[in-house]
Amino acid sequence: MPEGHTVHRLAAAFTSGLAGDRVRTSSPQGRFPEAAEIDGFVLLGAEAVGKHLFLAFAPSEDVDIDAPVVRHVHVHLGLYGSWTFAGDPGFADVHAIGAPRVRFGEREEGLDAGAAPDWRRLVPRPTTRLRIAGPRGLADLTGPTACEILDAAGRQAILDRLGPDPLRADRDLAGRRRFVTAVRASRTTIAALLMNQRIVAGIGNIYRAELLFRARLDPFVPGRDLTEGMCEGMWEDLVALMDYGARTGRIVTTQPAHRDIEARIVERSRGTRQNGDEDEGVVPREKSFYVYHRQTLPCRLCRTTVRSQQLAGRTVFWCPRCQTARSRRAVWTREHPAAAWAYDDAAA
């Protein structure tokens, strides 16, 4: 359920809830026996790069994070991995951060009827690959594509194959420049390029579909056909969208004026887990997207039926009437002024 914004929220949760603490690590499932190597270590810090999460462990807290003794646990959630947090009130600042839902386990040992839940007695579900338990709470990992211990070189090797991350410092002009240059140098379709983590790190299928719609861009246009202005605009929009996602835990790409356009239509109720805050006034899922998972439904703007198609093993969603831009920037600049609405919306 991770696109980049979720992983950044996870890193923040680890930083606030477990960083600086000595922790116990284990692999209840048994498929990550290396957990024993860092059991009793101190969690120095957590970092997100694209969809990759790095947790740095050391024997003691005074170790420099670049020291050779530091063990980097690399986690990639893949399609169905997840972290579950439980702990003392305020642990990992979960509510404020939002992303990881506090979910007490299905089973607690030795719990008296009516007693307050105690996270220390939580029995990990059998599929738990890794449990990290600190003095204030714990985190359970299930179903990751990657969970491994790396040294500094191994960590760097992963960073080296990732493009700029719109949620990190490389969102600046240098990052934008890398993105624009890479896109415009390629014959590959823009839809495929946006999913290529070497081009830009952190985008998943939702952000791809929605970003292309907001740009009114044909998903099958080769990257090299795009103007510099169009690419720069997409990057700026992406920064705004993912920033909003990282702050709220929710992907919302619709402008307010477009959310109620077809209120009479019964939306598909199929779940898209957002792991976000449940604050009042949050934009409901069925109003959050323009095209993602809306195939067979009418476009919010022109009512043309939204289409979907497999591309390189993933489903692309788009409006065949709205998304006809091939290189012009006119539509973009007139109708999409830097996605400032995302910030206004969050503040409201």
Added chain:
DNA sequence: GCTGCATGCGCAG
């Protein structure tokens, strides 16, 4: 209770 899908990715061929 069963089936198929999902916000991903690496690898074989």
Added chain:
DNA sequence: TGCGCCTGCAGCT
């Protein structure tokens, strides 16, 4: 390009 990984759950029966 297609498959395997490996988990949870919506949507069926």
